[in-house]
Amino acid sequence: MMDDAHLPWIERYRPTTRKELVGNSAGIDGLLEWLLSWKNGYPNKRAALLIGPPGTGKTSSIGALANDLGYELVEFNASDKRNKDSIEKLVLRSAGQDTLDGSRRVILLDEVDGLSGTGDRGGVAAILKVIESSVHPIVMTANDPNSPRLKELLKRCIVIQFSLLDNEIVVKVLRRLVKENSVIVSQETIERVASISRGDLRAAISDLESIIEGKISEDELEARDTRTSVEQTLKRLFMTTEPAMARLIINQTDVNHDSLVLWFEENIHLHLGTSSELAHGLNSLSIADLYLGRIMRQQNWKLLAYAYDFLSSFIAASRTSTPYRRVTYSEPLWPLLVWKGQRKRGKGDELIRRISNIANISKSRAYDEYIRVIEVLIKANPKVKKDITQWLGIRESIFR
Ligand SMILES: Nc1ncnc2c1ncn2[C@@H]1O[C@H](COP(=O)(O)OP(=O)(O)OP(=O)(O)O)[C@@H](O)[C@H]1O
Numbered sequence: 083m084m085d086d087a088h089l090p091w092i093e094r095y096r097p098t099t100r101k102e103l104v105g106n107s108a109g110i111d112g113l114l115e116w117l118l119s120w121k122n123g124y125p126n127k128r129a130a131l132l133i134g135p136p137g138t139g140k141t142s143s144i145g146a147l148a149n150d151l152g153y154e155l156v157e158f159n160a161s162d163k164r165n166k167d168s169i170e171k172l173v174l175r176s177a178g179q180d181t182l183d184g185s186r187r188v189i190l191l192d193e194v195d196g197l198s199g200t201g202d203r204g205g206v207a208a209i210l211k212v213i214e215s216s217v218h219p220i221v222m223t224a225n226d227p228n229s230p231r232l233k234e235l236l237k238r239c240i241v242i243q244f245s246l247l248d249n250e251i252v253v254k255v256l257r258r259l260v261k262e263n264s265v266i267v268s269q270e271t272i273e274r275v276a277s278i279s280r281g282d283l284r285a286a287i288s289d290l291e292s293i294i295e296g297k298i299s300e301d302e303l304e305a306r307d308t309r310t311s312v313e314q315t316l317k318r319l320f321m322t323t324e325p326a327m328a329r330l331i332i333n334q335t336d337v338n339h340d341s342l343v344l345w346f347e348e349n350i351h352l353h354l355g356t357s358s359e360l361a362h363g364l365n366s367l368s369i370a371d372l373y374l375g376r377i378m379r380q381q382n383w384k385l386l387a388y389a390y391d392f393l394s395s396f397i398a399a400s401r402t403s404t405p406y407r408r409v410t411y412s413e414p415l416w417p418l419l420v421w422k423g424q425r426k427r428g429k430g431d432e433l434i435r436r437i438s439n440i441a442n443i444s445k446s447r448a449y450d451e452y453i454r455v456i457e458v459l460i461k462a463n464p465k466v467k468k469d470i471t472q473w474l475g476i477r478e479s480i481f482r
Pocket residue numbers: 091092093095096097102103104105134135136137138139140141142143223224225283284285287
């Protein structure tokens with residue numbers, strides 16, 4: 083275990099055996115049974131699809147079970163291999179061949195809902211073809227049960243539903259980790275972390291680690307909560323290239339538009355890899371921003387539908403060639419966030435006014451020169467946030 087010490091906890095404590103998996107036991111046992119049935123010839127359905135919310139153990143389950151059974155695990159991130167050719171070539175090759183020593187292999191196509199998008203019909207067709215002829219069990223995972231791309235796949239797979247983990251289970255895991263690491267964390271903190279995770283064990287473990295390492299304070303946990311839902315929204319939005327699906331995702335999110343625009347601004351380049359995709363995406367984003375500004379100033383809510391379209395469908399549709407891949411999003415920095423948020427809400431620009439008063443410079447210079455510098459400073463060392471707040475004499479609560 084010493085070797086693992088540098089790994090983030092979510093990896094360090096990734097289950098390697100059935101016993102370490104918590105929750106969803108009926109589903110996991112069903113999966114195990116199906117894998118075992120391969121020992122007696124090909125089962126009726128040669129693929130399994132694990133569907134459920136993030137951080138509930140889908141990817142971990144297949145890893146742990148393969149390990150227990152001594153099956154070799156061959157893993158593909160389905161969303162990285164979007165096009166027909168690569169799926170066919172890579173997966174077909176490993177699915178259609180016996181292993182040299184006759185041992186069993188499990189093929190994992192992780193995150194197949196990343197396949198959604200007009201360009202990927204071939205991707206699903208290719209998978210269906212692989213399933214038909216595979217001599218090894220194929221296991222797929224997905225988050226979104228409504229993804230239209232899964233429709234065909236559902237018919238050809240045994241479907242195993244994963245649910246959010248019960249709060250008590252999450253608490254139990256967190257308590258165990260605290261004990262194993264001989265650290266002191268109050269029961270209250272553990273409960274709070276668990277409750278904010280809402281059954282996503284990955285989020286819970288990662289928050290607990292951050293708190294123990296002092297990376298975030300407990301009070302910041304709530305902000306982390308919105309962060310998770312922003313990240314989910316961005317992830318889902320960039321998984322699809324279908325306008326209707328993108329629009330649905332934006333309609334369903336509980337993240338406010340202002341923060342979405344800022345998060346997009348900060349992260350859109352991660353998904354839009356070519357300059358023309360990026361140009362389209364940024365253009366849609368600035369039109370959305372324009373509409374949102376107008377809506378706030380004129381209280382003209384009729385425009386909201388347009389703003390939403392530009393924020394969702396148009397941005398999603400700008401990704402025409404770069405494949406979806408999982409990325410780590412960066413948080414937009416607070417000075418900009420506060421400044422923009424306040425400007426939009428018409429509350430005035432307290433931050434800029436303070437800087438301009440203290441430094442005795444114009445407001446526009448305060449924005450151009452100081453805000454950016456403060457951003458860089460905070461990025462380099464988050465602790466200066468406090469000093470800056472004190473220097474400006476503003477309440478920290480403003481930045482929430
Ligand atoms: N059921 C579980 N039992 C034990 N650990 C879990 C479980 N679910 C999640 N974890 C912890 O969270 C981490 C992430 O879990 P995992 O990758 O299996 O989630 P997932 O369901 O595949 O999520 P996603 O849909 O985002 O891919 C694991 O490495 C492990 O530390």
